[in-house]
Amino acid sequence: xxxxxxxxxxxxxxxxxxxxxxxxxxxxxxxxxxxxxxxxxxxxxxxxxxxxxxxxxxxxxxxxxxxxxxxxxxxxxxxxxxxxxxxxxxxxxxxxxxxxxxxxxxxxxxxxxxxxxxxxxxxxxxxxxxxxxxxxxxxxxxxxxxxxxxxxxxxxxxxxxxxxxxxxxxxxxxxxxxxxxxxxxxxxxxxxxxxxxxxxxxxxxxxxxxxx
Amino acid sequence: xxxxxxxxxxxxxxxxxxxxxxxxxxxxxxxxxxxxxxxxxxxxxxxxxxxxxxxxxxxxxxxxxxxxxxxxxxxxxxxxxxxxxxxxxxxxxxxxxxxxxxxxxxxxxxxxxxxxxxxxxxxxxxxxxxxxxxxxxxxxxxxxxxxxxxxxxxxxxxxxxxxxxxxxxxxxxxxxxxxxxxxxxxxxxxxxxxxxxxxxxxxxxxxxxxxxxxxxxxxxxxxxxxxxxxxxxxxxxxxxxxxxxxxxxxxxxxxxxxxxxxxxxxxxxxxxxxxxxxxxxxxxxxxxxxxxxxxxxxxxxxxxxxxxxxxxxxxxxxxxxxxxxxxxxxxxxxxxxxxxxxxxxxxxxxxxxxxxxxxxxxxxxxxxxxxxxxxxxxxxxxxxxxxxxxxxxxxxxxxxxxxxxxxxxxxxxxxxxxxxxxxxxxxxxxxxxxxxxxxxxxxxxxxxxxxxxxxxxxxxxxxxxxxxxxxxxxxxxxxxxxxxxxxxxxxxxxxxxxxxx
Numbered sequence: 001x002x003x004x005x006x007x008x009x010x011x012x013x014x015x016x017x018x019x020x021x022x023x024x025x026x027x028x029x030x031x032x033x034x035x036x037x038x039x040x041x042x043x044x045x046x047x048x049x050x051x052x053x054x055x056x057x058x059x060x061x062x063x064x065x066x067x068x069x070x071x072x073x074x075x076x077x078x079x080x081x082x083x084x085x086x087x088x089x090x091x092x093x094x095x096x097x098x099x100x101x102x103x104x105x106x107x108x109x110x111x112x113x114x115x116x117x118x119x120x121x122x123x124x125x126x127x128x129x130x131x132x133x134x135x136x137x138x139x140x141x142x143x144x145x146x147x148x149x150x151x152x153x154x155x156x157x158x159x160x161x162x163x164x165x166x167x168x169x170x171x172x173x174x175x176x177x178x179x180x181x182x183x184x185x186x187x188x189x190x191x192x193x194x195x196x197x198x199x200x201x202x203x204x205x206x207x208x209x210x211x212x
Numbered sequence: 213x214x215x216x217x218x219x220x221x222x223x224x225x226x227x228x229x230x231x232x233x234x235x236x237x238x239x240x241x242x243x244x245x246x247x248x249x250x251x252x253x254x255x256x257x258x259x260x261x262x263x264x265x266x267x268x269x270x271x272x273x274x275x276x277x278x279x280x281x282x283x284x285x286x287x288x289x290x291x292x293x294x295x296x297x298x299x300x301x302x303x304x305x306x307x308x309x310x311x312x313x314x315x316x317x318x319x320x321x322x323x324x325x326x327x328x329x330x331x332x333x334x335x336x337x338x339x340x341x342x343x344x345x346x347x348x349x350x351x352x353x354x355x356x357x358x359x360x361x362x363x364x365x366x367x368x369x370x371x372x373x374x375x376x377x378x379x380x381x382x383x384x385x386x387x388x389x390x391x392x393x394x395x396x397x398x399x400x401x402x403x404x405x406x407x408x409x410x411x412x413x414x415x416x417x418x419x420x421x422x423x424x425x426x427x428x429x430x431x432x433x434x435x436x437x438x439x440x441x442x443x444x445x446x447x448x449x450x451x452x453x454x455x456x457x458x459x460x461x462x463x464x465x466x467x468x469x470x471x472x473x474x475x476x477x478x479x480x481x482x483x484x485x486x487x488x489x490x491x492x493x494x495x496x497x498x499x500x501x502x503x504x505x506x507x508x509x510x511x512x513x514x515x516x517x518x519x520x521x522x523x524x525x526x527x528x529x530x531x532x533x534x535x536x537x538x539x540x541x542x543x544x545x546x547x548x549x550x551x552x553x554x555x556x557x558x559x560x561x562x563x564x565x566x567x568x569x570x571x572x573x574x575x576x577x578x579x580x581x582x583x584x585x586x587x588x589x590x591x592x593x594x595x596x597x598x599x600x601x602x603x604x605x606x607x608x609x610x611x612x613x614x615x616x617x618x619x620x621x622x623x624x625x626x627x628x629x630x631x632x633x634x635x636x637x638x639x640x641x642x643x644x645x646x647x648x649x650x651x652x653x654x655x656x657x658x659x660x661x662x663x664x665x666x667x668x669x670x671x672x673x674x675x676x677x678x679x680x681x682x683x684x685x686x687x688x689x690x691x692x693x694x695x696x697x698x699x700x701x702x703x704x705x706x707x708x709x710x711x712x713x
Binding site for chain 1: 223224225253256257258260261264273274277278280281284285287288290291292293294297298307312313314315319363364365366369382384385388389392411412414415416418419422423426427440443444445451452453454456457459460461471478479481482483485486489493495496497498499500501502503504505508510511512520522526527529530532535
């Protein structure tokens with residue numbers, strides 16, 4: 001008997017006397033009608049609690065804000081699907097600071113390790129827990145680019161913010177590689193006190209964009 | 213008994229690995245209690261996390277509804293496990309992943325070592341995983357000449373300190389910052405000799421130490437917090453980014469997961485990803501959660517394996533009173549609120565799984581008769597704090613009592629003679645079966661007073677009751693019983709018509 005057959009038969013035999021399970025009660029909150037301004041306020045509060053830096057801007061101010069957040073980076077990487085309009089101030093067309101990661105033209109891990117920052121968009125954000133979800137679509141890129149550089153600048157369109165986790169899951173394609181980010185890398189391993197900054201990006205700047 | 217009947221194995225088949233304790237809990241606890249530094253560290257850490265947990269749990273108006281849903285989902289998973297495992301395998305495989313099944317720790321360890329050798333390497337990076345701790349994977353790989361580098365900060369502290377984990381979430385919870393600094397100074401190559409005990413600087417030192425390993429490793433090993441049957445998706449919940457490093461950068465990823473980790477659909481994450489972070493680190497959400505479904509071209513590992521592990525889980529599932537212990541999502545809230553764990557620490561439990569959940573899970577996985585594991589269900593005051601804290605409502609006190617019963621029954625079978633406990637229980641049964649019996653017994657109270665002597669304390673009880681007086685005195689009993697006093701002190705009241713009926 002193969003290991004699989006044996007384990008499945010052990011389970012079947014273990015469950016011989018098991019009662020039929022009760023139906024699942026789903027009485028928890030699955031929707032909310034929080035106005036946009038409060039949603040933004042809640043998300044900002046949660047992200048700042050995690051020691052992320054947060055800007056809230058209108059779309060026309062996005063390029064200037066990006067330039068400001070990236071001004072200390074000697075180099076930064078963007079996924080190939082990022083809107084070129086966003087970069088007009090941070091990286092004029094001939095900028096040597098800008099590195100684009102694209103299928104067929106990927107940066108090596110070593111190159112990423114020598115890149116100061118990364119700029120991505122995001123798929124959906126959950127205000128109540130301060131969580132931003134990246135799903136690897138072209139304006140977010142493959143997982144390595146938002147992981148190896150030490151500084152992550154992440155754009156959050158206001159239209160992608162929901163209040164509750166149950167409102168966010170229908171917006172996720174679960175078969176894509178997903179990364180849920182709630183603040184910069186942190187640890188509670190020493191005396192259970194939270195300290196920001198271990199292996200992931202130690203600096204997280206979030207730019208919430210109205211009109212996007 | 214034959215085990216070839218219809219080709220069915222003899223059941224239950226218990227687990228092995230780092231689950232068998234070689235010293236009874238009371239002895240180990242007695243030794244650990246002598247470590248006052250550890251007790252101070254644990255008190256500080258468990259109280260910090262309790263307060264954080266209460267604060268973030270209190271923010272959710274629907275916490276109890278989430279717990280109800282979490283418990284019901286897990287019960288459904290267990291009831292439908294064979295079909296759900298098949299569904300998961302089909303979906304994970306369809307997206308390029310490879311599934312392996314392991315009956316026990318030996319089989320799982322061998323599968324992992326063979327997969328590593330196929331990649332022509334003798335080094336792997338590891339994300340913290342209870343399953344690999346349980347099966348003793350690191351020790352096995354070392355015997356095979358393969359170095360496994362733990363990358364979670366607390367696991368790193370334990371590994372560098374040649375120590376054992378004492379908590380499932382924060383394995384180095386028994387060490388304070390100064391002790392961690394000393395371990396780093398002694399064991400971490402190229403560490404700054406001026407390193408202080410500032411936790412931020414200690415975390416930086418770990419970052420420096422592991423950076424090169426992450427960027428060059430060919431193989432990573434992880435556990436999994438959840439597996440979604442209807443999509444074939446795996447999830448790892450973490451804080452530091454070491455998980456993302458391991459799950460993203462190496463070409464080969466090997467995950468080891470118990471059969472009980474399944475959830476039916478992605479919608480169930482909406483329950484568990486609210487319950488788990490708040491219960492474990494007391495955060496609204498953990499910094500990083502990674503989800504992957506088989507292989508994604510151009511993103512992350514292209515050679516993806518999953519080892520599905522039994523190792524005694526089916527034996528636990530066969531225990532109709534104990535099977536809900538498998539619903540555990542390894543949050544560690546139960547140990548953080550446990551008055552016994554807070555004082556003895558995790559090492560006293562001797563198993564990979566300490567604390568209240570360990571006191572039931574360990575003997576369920578190994579069988580109550582395994583070595584000294586029968587002492588674990590007694591490592592509790594039955595106060596019920598663990599049950600209140602459990603995000604999936606495992607009734608730990610009830611299972612503890614059930615396992616104590618199993619233990620007493622199994623010892624009775626072996627000895628065939630009534631034990632002191634049996635005699636005491638028989639005596640108790642007689643005394644409490646009628647008011648007259650109890651009254652007779654109470655006449656002996658002045659004897660207790662006599663035994664207590666002039667300082668009015670009983671310092672040593674005989675036989676098995678001696679355990680009670682080992683570390684405390686019993687005050688002398690009063691000269692008269694409550695019932696005697698009541699009778700003398702109160703005028704008899706005429707019964708009401710109701711009572712007469």
